Amino acid sequence: MKRRVVIGVLGTVLDKRGKRQNRFRKWRPTVGLCQQPGFPVDRLELLHQPRDEGLAQQAAEDIEQLSPQTEVCKHAITINDPWDFEEVYAAFLDFATHYPFDTDNEEYLVHITTGTHVAQICWFLLTEARYLPASLLQTSPAAKGATDEVIAAGVCSVIDLDLSRYATLTSRFQREQQQSVSFLKSGIDTRNATFNRLIDQIERVALRSSAPILLTGPTGAGKSFLAKRIFQLRQSRHLVAGRLVAVNCATLRGDNAMSTLFGHVKGAFTGAQQARTGLLREADGGVLFLDEIAELGLDEQAMLLKAIEEKTFFPFGSDKEVHSDFQLIAGTHRDMQQWVDEGCFREDLFARINMWTFDLPGLAQRREDIAPNIEYELQRFGLEQQMQIRFDKGAREHYLAFACSPHAAWRGNFRELSTSIARMATLAEQGRISDALVDEEIQRLEHHWRGTPVQSDIPLDVSTLDLFDQRQLETVIAVCRRSQTLSEAGRELFAVSRQKKANPNDADRLRKYLARFGLSWESLRGAT
Template sequence: MTHKTAVIGFLGTTLDNGYNERRWQRWRPTVSLCLHDDMLVDELHLLYSKRDKQLFDIIVADIALVSPTTQVIGHDIQLESPWDFAEVYAELYDFVADFAFNDDTQYLLHLTTGTHVAQICWFLLVEAGFIPADLIQTSPCPKPEQMDPQGRYQTIDLDVSRYDTLRERFEAEKAQHWQTLQANLITQNAAYQQLISDIEKVATRSTAPILLMGATGAGKSQLATQIYALKKASNPTKGTAKTTGQSKYTLGKFVEVNCATLRGDVAMSVLFGHIKGAFTGAASSRDGLLKSADGGLLFLDEIGELGLDEQAMLLTALEEQRFYPVGSDTPVSVSFQLMAGTNKDLRQAVADGEFRADLFARLNTWTFFLPSLKDRLEDLPANIDYELARLGSEQQQQYRFEPAARQRYETFATSLDATWQGNFRDLTASMTRLTTLADSKVIRVADVEAEIERLCHLWALPNNSAPSLQNSLSNKKVDGHFNTDFNTQQIETASDAVLEQYVEESVLATIDPFEAVQLAYVIGVCQQHKNQAAAGRYLYANSREQLKSPNDSDRLRKYLLKFNLKFDELN
């Protein structure tokens, strides 16, 4: 089967320029593409701005004279600055995403025209597999006096292993422009844009602790990684200027640990290290993560899960820049920047006595509240595109939605039925499933319908599968009053269903009927509140005023402990 040849490239506003007859005596890269007998161009796609429409019309007319079979197709693009990496990449990515690539066409990407920023972006898109094309370069004849308008062309073998230096340059460009790229590509939410802008300023100007607060899956860990990359690229000055000038330093390692995985003595050892023989099983010394982060950045995710003893040692390390490994009498000096993440409201944790007030005060210099996906629904389309691009890059494929399928998915994703309980983790998992199961790399309406059903099923389990006495009673209300047909036996049955879900059988056997109903009601209240303190305030709203030192959270905690229950286990 004979393949068509299509070339994609920018209109060269300088190199392609020329309005009088002398233009035929000089080399013009776009026109030269159509002057080679050994390369017949069937389609020429030119990207240009409206302000260059006159030049575009001249090029179309000239190509019609030298290559009548070539169809020139113009694509109007809007670039405020062709030297802005983020803007150019975003525009080209959108162009590629909407472009209909045909299997019977050989595509060539013309690199000669356009700024070097555009060339870099073309390279990245081809390398990632988003553009199924080879690269082509055109150049004038090596002897200018020959006045050859045809010039030469060269197809580039994109074996990136042969272009390590070039790749390093591109990676450096991406790192340099991370700040703008994130602000322009990831969000359209004004509040989040301002948040990112503030974080960028803090990351490049401050070494004080940074606290990221937000629900699970809101992107705290990913943002921490990006902050580190930005800090490392910015290479801040260290210390004060001396007579020899300001010194620079290279930021050390990025060390991340999820504090929810740390318990008891293990937590101390992992964070602060230990000496040989400090405890049973300590056959050798260990530096600990604080020492590993010396000179760098330590990210403690879910810092609200740290025990009070670990919190005290961490505070000492922050304020005095030294700590004692487990079992050691010799302090270890460290200097690191701390970033912390948590899905808890540490303000409430301090009030409940679960988090040290002095450590929170130390962390609270820069506190940023990350919004959940439900609070950034206008960003769903952009994040869907991001996931398609990321998964496509990993698999060296180009995934896309059918238009009707994309509309159906976005309509559901922004509706009240989409709870996005896991935030962006849910979206990532959803896009992974869609791209994996899609035939021919095209996501169709049937694929979306199946995924919507899957998501609804997954989201229904945590909230709707567990029985609740309040849910059972509310089903028996008529006009706000309990139906008189709902008798004592039904109440006991409803409470038993709740307790069997959570209470150990041995404990359940000791509970009186009236106590069972009360406990089932308390469990229902706990399930309807975000934290133990809020549930306690609801349950003890009246009796609180009669106590000298009310602590609703602690009262509820002690009540639940009577039945071997904990608040977190009920949600």
């Protein structure tokens, strides 16, 4: 059985009742909670003001006498004004943040009887927000006429309160939420409004739902990185006890796919000399990240659907079901609805993982975020290599102007930007990236992108296209030039096909079509 751990504050009034031996006939909440029949307390984490050290020591000694199996750990915490919500909340939050919770082996309860009303409310709020992976414990005096022993112990009960009534105390929560959003972005001061709204929503979903999350977007847009940060955020709030298990489904083929995901028994296929657990069982209690989930075979998709819905599945070659309860985060660069329409992905599985779908934009759609990401990559490189790297002023302006220009393809998105910064930082002499290094890197990127369509302000020579493509492109250009926004043009052009999509992204679809011909929305609007 798990050890029972109670967290509470010393009551400077109720815990002080009685003198000498008389105190053992009085109800003192902190002492009494360790005297409950059939409710042993293995450890008491007792918070108190430094000035109340004597009273805390007396309570600890009395508990040792009355309940020898209870370990008392005293924590002196300074709170200048115990009626100041922000100060009390901050003190309790600091305690919860640094406390080494072990939910696998211990159960936690928060004693809310002692302390000011402010302290009690703060305990409520921290427990509701899962900063404390605990239940609430209330103690009270025994009924009249009870024996001295029962009077001294009092009674206790585990309670489940509706904490929504305290929603007016939101300012601190808002700050905590902003910190969570910043955590998902690794502290990068992103400026793209669409992306910031997206991350804000992901943060709320990550903390409120354990349903599958689907991250879509081009290769290098940051799906794997974001999946890891979502897991770490949930882990920091004690919402997952297991670990993050990740695999790129594009690397799985045939028997290896079944075995890797679901495990196998010995002798299940040629070469299966030992049994294998499988990633789904390894993710029990944690998060399973399946990158490029669209590349899974149909058989694996069917088994995955059962595992998500029923939390059970059969290892390859076994007739005995196993259990695994995990949260799924999936990633793909595919158009999933199109993949379903073409019969490459099961419609029922897509429906199951499509509750929370977030489409991450590529670097070309977030050019205003290039500058803060450059600084982030420089800092990350410096930390890894234990050295400081900086741009010369002119070199930084030169590189940034190129990186943000329509001529920069960035087909590898943020992963390619990271690689570019790492190359220059590695070659930098005395930690300085010079103009010469920037020129060399730009030439390297342009050579790499040679033949890749990029956004261009140069009008397209339609005479090089087939007549069919010419007429189609002329129609698209005409609609773009009379529309006020890219989304408006997309809705008109894809009016029929968009109805078949659960989450149509007309703007992205149109942008990709124009890029095939080296055109951009900005260049077309500028030509009107």
